[in-house]
Amino acid sequence: EPEVTQTPSHQVTQMGQEVILRCVPISNHLYFYWYRQILGQKVEFLVSFYNNEISEKSEIFDDQFSVERPDGSNFTLKIRSTKLEDSAMYFCASSEFLVNEQFFGPGTRLTVL
Amino acid sequence: RKEVEQDPGPFNVPEGATVAFNCTYSNSASQSFFWYRQDCRKEPKLLMSVYSSGNEDGRFTAQLNRASQYISLLIRDSKLSDSATYLCVVRVRSNDYKLSFGAGTTVTVRA
Numbered sequence: 037e038p039e040v041t042q043t044p045s046h047q048v049t050q051m052g053q054e055v056i057l058r059c060v061p062i063s064n065h066l067y068f069y070w071y072r073q074i075l076g077q078k079v080e081f082l083v084s085f086y087n088n089e090i091s092e093k094s095e096i097f098d099d100q101f102s103v104e105r106p107d108g109s110n111f112t113l114k115i116r117s118t119k120l121e122d123s124a125m126y127f128c129a130s131s132e133f134l135v136n137e138q139f140f141g142p143g144t145r146l147t148v149l
Numbered sequence: 150r151k152e153v154e155q156d157p158g159p160f161n162v163p164e165g166a167t168v169a170f171n172c173t174y175s176n177s178a179s180q181s182f183f184w185y186r187q188d189c190r191k192e193p194k195l196l197m198s199v200y201s202s203g204n205e206d207g208r209f210t211a212q213l214n215r216a217s218q219y220i221s222l223l224i225r226d227s228k229l230s231d232s233a234t235y236l237c238v239v240r241v242r243s244n245d246y247k248l249s250f251g252a253g254t255t256v257t258v259r260a
Contacts, residue, residue, distance in 0.1 A: 071248075077252070078250045078253065079193060079236065079250040080250070081247035081248065081249070084246035086246070092246040092247055125190070134244070135181065135243065137183060137198060138195075140193050140194070141192060142191065142192050143192050145190075
């Protein structure tokens with residue numbers, strides 16, 4: 037069964053450093069998403085990406101964040117200058133069409149020290 | 150008011166019992182509804198979509214009540230493996246890309 041994959045599974049970084057989280061969505065899916073979940077809190081939407089551009093973003097997704105689809109398979113989330121409050125689990129998701137269910141990857145646990 | 154609200158539980162039930170819980174959503178225009186399950190420190194996994202007429206998938210039954218703006222999940226014949234946090238998820242508008250998540254209802258099934 038096809039699945040979304042994410043690397044790394046755990047990233048530890050110093051405050052102020054840049055991090056890039058990587059995702060490989062399901063191959064025939066057209067819509068890609070990033071969500072985050074701070075420990076003990078609910079899953080929050082960050083951004084969606086369709087047709088090589090951002091289609092929707094939340095208030096959390098400020099200028100420190102960017103997304104890219106550098107090739108036909110990878111989808112990345114970059115945080116330019118990490119803050120302590122960026123520590124969270126970051127989930128990538130994809131869906132075949134907009135109205136379909138979204139399928140989530142296993143997540144990257146980001147720890148900012 | 151939160152977009153999606155759930156009773157956090159926990160619901161502690163013996164194996165074989167039936168457990169049911171609800172989720173309310175604030176926007177009457179909400180279009181799509183899902184139940185996901187999440188195990189500790191894992192990703193949300195789709196359990197089932199919720200259709201207007203209600204739907205069943207094995208031991209799981211989901212209902213939608215648009216008038217009262219809630220969805221429900223019922224689990225029959227609970228198994229130990231059903232222990233998880235159940236996330237109520239809503240797409241508010243048909244052209245929304247994002248999904249809005251509830252904080253989850255924790256279910257623990259004991260032997």
